[in-house]
Amino acid sequence: MSDFLQRSCPNCGHKKVSGGVVSKPAAETLSPEELRPFWSGFHDSKLFFSYCRCTACRLLYAPHFFHDEQLADLYSELAPNMEMVPSASLEATQRGYFEAARKADVPGGGYLEIGPDVGYVAAQAAQDGRFDEFWLFEPNRVVHKSLAQAVMPFPARVFADMTDLSPVPDGSIGLAAMIHVLDHLLDPTAMLEQIHAKLRPGGVLMIVTHNEASLLSKVLGPKWPPYCLQHPQLFSPASITAMLEGVGYSSARVARSTNYFPIDFLVKEAGRAIGVKLDRLPAPRASVGLKLGNMITLARV
Numbered sequence: 001m002s003d004f005l006q007r008s009c010p011n012c013g014h015k016k017v018s019g020g021v022v023s024k025p026a027a028e029t030l031s032p033e034e035l036r037p038f039w040s041g042f043h044d045s046k047l048f049f050s051y052c053r054c055t056a057c058r059l060l061y062a063p064h065f066f067h068d069e070q071l072a073d074l075y076s077e078l079a080p081n082m083e084m085v086p087s088a089s090l091e092a093t094q095r096g097y098f099e100a101a102r103k104a105d106v107p108g109g110g111y112l113e114i115g116p117d118v119g120y121v122a123a124q125a126a127q128d129g130r131f132d133e134f135w136l137f138e139p140n141r142v143v144h145k146s147l148a149q150a151v152m153p154f155p156a157r158v159f160a161d162m163t164d165l166s167p168v169p170d171g172s173i174g175l176a177a178m179i180h181v182l183d184h185l186l187d188p189t190a191m192l193e194q195i196h197a198k199l200r201p202g203g204v205l206m207i208v209t210h211n212e213a214s215l216l217s218k219v220l221g222p223k224w225p226p227y228c229l230q231h232p233q234l235f236s237p238a239s240i241t242a243m244l245e246g247v248g249y250s251s252a253r254v255a256r257s258t259n260y261f262p263i264d265f266l267v268k269e270a271g272r273a274i275g276v277k278l279d280r281l282p283a284p285r286a287s288v289g290l291k292l293g294n295m296i297t298l299a300r301v
């Protein structure tokens, strides 16, 4: 099994685990090459590294996972996130994220985002007008130019490396955002520590993740889509709060977030989750907002 990384709990370092969720077969019993076809896209069979619960802090994480180098290789061939969801729905979803941050009384200063994709939320932040500089860490170089355009007329500093935030001045950031990023990182606490140093007094960190304690995850069990090869850990309101407090954030507030989907897309995805092909079923092209097992966390320094 030396093909894969062996991890202790990424929150507290403890090694003992109990319970969890397992696919048949479990990813750690296959070779990296056998796993490659399952990395991206949708498949009829679910396959993921076994998730176990840390007996000390209750975080749900995969004790076996890809190494950094394997991940870099796999991500390099990954298509942009959620390309199947038409962009009007995606924009409505992301507008809700910035709206949540705006309501949290975020101070001005710099804006920092890890994995901004094409910059939906960064563009909202630029339109808001309270941020004077945009620090954007996005591995996909193809979108770097559109990112800079998305935050005009404000200056954008765009970097392809997502692990080293040292170019950002300490204590300068009013709002930092990570949308569907933290549950992809092998070392989430290291990232949270770096961001903590970059926030100014009163600064806010906004994190969107899946919620493994959601009703949807309990109903779907191992078929819940976030159980997949791309998530080395999955958070609940309790475990993300514990991790943030452990790193030194003073307060964390968690709310369920709303995703907007076209109804026909939802019907197909629901069918896929329960193993029924519904591709030919006609459904209206309207959009609905659902609280679908995701959560938004706002933390302060």
Ligand SMILES: [Zn+2]
Pocket: 009, 010, 011, 012, 013, 014, 054, 055, 056, 057, 058, 059
């Ligand atoms: Zn732990």
